[in-house]
Amino acid sequence: MKVKERSGIDPAIQAYIDARLEEAKGDRRENRVTMVVFSGDLDRQLASLVIATGAAAMGMDVSVFYTFWGLGALKKRRRLKGKTLKEKMFALMTPRKLSSMPVSKLNFGGVGRVLLKSMMNDKQVTSIDELFSMAREMGIKFVACTMSMDVMGITQEELMDGVTLGGVATFLGDAACSRVSLFI
Amino acid sequence: MKVKERSGIDPAIQAYIDARLEEAKGDRRENRVTMVVFSGDLDRQLASLVIATGAAAMGMDVSVFYTFWGLGALKKRRRLKGKTLKEKMFALMTPRKLSSMPVSKLNFGGVGRVLLKSMMNDKQVTSIDELFSMAREMGIKFVACTMSMDVMGITQEELMDGVTLGGVATFLGDAACSRVSLFI
Amino acid sequence: MKVKERSGIDPAIQAYIDARLEEAKGDRRENRVTMVVFSGDLDRQLASLVIATGAAAMGMDVSVFYTFWGLGALKKRRRLKGKTLKEKMFALMTPRKLSSMPVSKLNFGGVGRVLLKSMMNDKQVTSIDELFSMAREMGIKFVACTMSMDVMGITQEELMDGVTLGGVATFLGDAACSRVSLFI
Numbered sequence: 001m002k003v004k005e006r007s008g009i010d011p012a013i014q015a016y017i018d019a020r021l022e023e024a025k026g027d028r029r030e031n032r033v034t035m036v037v038f039s040g041d042l043d044r045q046l047a048s049l050v051i052a053t054g055a056a057a058m059g060m061d062v063s064v065f066y067t068f069w070g071l072g073a074l075k076k077r078r079r080l081k082g083k084t085l086k087e088k089m090f091a092l093m094t095p096r097k098l099s100s101m102p103v104s105k106l107n108f109g110g111v112g113r114v115l116l117k118s119m120m121n122d123k124q125v126t127s128i129d130e131l132f133s134m135a136r137e138m139g140i141k142f143v144a145c146t147m148s149m150d151v152m153g154i155t156q157e158e159l160m161d162g163v164t165l166g167g168v169a170t171f172l173g174d175a176a177c178s179r180v181s182l183f184i
Numbered sequence: 185m186k187v188k189e190r191s192g193i194d195p196a197i198q199a200y201i202d203a204r205l206e207e208a209k210g211d212r213r214e215n216r217v218t219m220v221v222f223s224g225d226l227d228r229q230l231a232s233l234v235i236a237t238g239a240a241a242m243g244m245d246v247s248v249f250y251t252f253w254g255l256g257a258l259k260k261r262r263r264l265k266g267k268t269l270k271e272k273m274f275a276l277m278t279p280r281k282l283s284s285m286p287v288s289k290l291n292f293g294g295v296g297r298v299l300l301k302s303m304m305n306d307k308q309v310t311s312i313d314e315l316f317s318m319a320r321e322m323g324i325k326f327v328a329c330t331m332s333m334d335v336m337g338i339t340q341e342e343l344m345d346g347v348t349l350g351g352v353a354t355f356l357g358d359a360a361c362s363r364v365s366l367f368i
Numbered sequence: 369m370k371v372k373e374r375s376g377i378d379p380a381i382q383a384y385i386d387a388r389l390e391e392a393k394g395d396r397r398e399n400r401v402t403m404v405v406f407s408g409d410l411d412r413q414l415a416s417l418v419i420a421t422g423a424a425a426m427g428m429d430v431s432v433f434y435t436f437w438g439l440g441a442l443k444k445r446r447r448l449k450g451k452t453l454k455e456k457m458f459a460l461m462t463p464r465k466l467s468s469m470p471v472s473k474l475n476f477g478g479v480g481r482v483l484l485k486s487m488m489n490d491k492q493v494t495s496i497d498e499l500f501s502m503a504r505e506m507g508i509k510f511v512a513c514t515m516s517m518d519v520m521g522i523t524q525e526e527l528m529d530g531v532t533l534g535g536v537a538t539f540l541g542d543a544a545c546s547r548v549s550l551f552i
Contacts, residue, residue, distance in 0.1 A: 054352030168422035238536030
């Protein structure tokens with residue numbers, strides 16, 4: 001913030017006030033929401049995207065850090081070539097893309113997902129794929145957790161373009177200056 | 185905060201100091217806890233109410249935003265009349281009231297819930313229904329997520345009285361000025 | 369922070385500035401991360417420890433509050449003697465130690481846990497037991513929720529040494545002055 005000149009105030013006093021205020025500001029929060037998306041459930045992913053796009057629409061900066069099962073949301077395709085046997089098993093046991101994730105409740109072998117999607121569609125609620133595209137267009141920062149990628153054997157080629165790679169320090173760096181931080 | 189008159193200070197200087205401090209305060213947090221209760225599990229609902237009533241007892245303001253499966257906590261009755269077939273299926277597949285929600289672990293067809301409740305009762309821990317009533321009496325702000333209500337076909341008549349209706353902007357508005365924000 | 373003497377400024381003005389700044393600081397946050405670990409899933413426990421040790425490595429203070437199923441992480445042994453029948457059932461139905469917790473996805477009767485651990489091992493990722501020891505050496509504050517201990521009939525002798533006992537007020541006290549608060 002630029003210090004505006006004020007007539008009638010001794011410049012020494014003004015400098016003192018500004019210096020002391022600057023110190024106090026070291027603690028300032030940005031107008032930011034930071035989320036860890038850990039869950040690979042369709043409904044929790046949906047909730048995270050509703051919050052992310054809502055915050056961006058309100059003019060807030062948003063960082064979403066995808067880790068563990070949540071990472072599936074960033075996959076553009078599944079690639080088995082070059083993976084070890086265990087990595088292949090893992091890849092085949094986890095959903096291939098965001099919209100084929102299960103819901104956390106009412107699963108009944110996929111019935112829950114179909115019912116939830118169908119009801120969202122009836123009510124003209126934006127689908128999860130549309131929400132995700134919207135989020136990307138709004139400039140939301142998507143970070144893929146490199147430790148999870150490493151453990152699960154996911155390569156950067158399997159992820160969407162424009163995704164940042166980062167570790168826990170990336171998340172904490174953003175979270176520490178955020179107004180809101182959530183683990184989903 | 186009222187600016188107190190101080191003798192011996194030039195009013196221009198005082199005005200400058202106060203104006204600069206007011207700017208810095210734009211970032212001020214309220215003494216508030218804001219939670220999203222997404223989960224429809226009895227144990228997670230219980231944890232959210234323990235935190236909510238604990239915070240209120242410490243003099244903090246509390247906002248609890250119920251979304252998705254969490255919304256069940258605010259239902260006073262189930263109403264099937266006027267619902268579409270899919271909405272009826274959804275209503276019948278989800279618990280009718282807070283205390284009939286399943287626990288997230290040890291479910292075994294309801295055994296977990298009965299065991300947890302019975303142990304809470306033995307230890308004279310306040311039951312979930314009592315905690316909920318306490319929370320309401322303490323002036324905790326309960327918000328029902330309108331998007332979830334819409335998708336699940338839940339009407340305001342099915343919800344308890346005194347519940348506020350709101351969207352993601354309501355949640356973010358409260359969370360952005362809170363000391364603590366949690367997703368449960 | 370000590371107020372430094374500045375030449376050329378009226379002491380009355382300086383005192384006024386400092387007093388007003390002190391008021392504004394009442395709201396100051398510590399450089400702290402506070403987590404509630406509610407979940408008894410191996411993968412969520414792992415995520416909480418990665419965040420906790422990462423934050424400590426960045427010089428932040430960390431408080432981890434273990435409640436409900438999460439409390440299992442602090443158990444050093446299972447003790448059935450002196451427990452009521454219900455408490456015994458509960459003890460036998462919950463994992464005996466951190467590394468025997470199930471994973472939230474891909475469980476398949478324990479296959480998920482074995483696969484995840486084996487992959488972590490292949491990638492030379494620190495095991496959960498090592499992470500936990502590291503966290504303790506780094507001075508991370510571990511708090512066991514006394515209400516959960518009471519409900520589940522867990523005594524202090526069953527918990528690791530150096531664990532603090534506390535209630536919801538302990539958690540809220542730390543969370544209210546933290547930069548980041550998470551519910552896991």
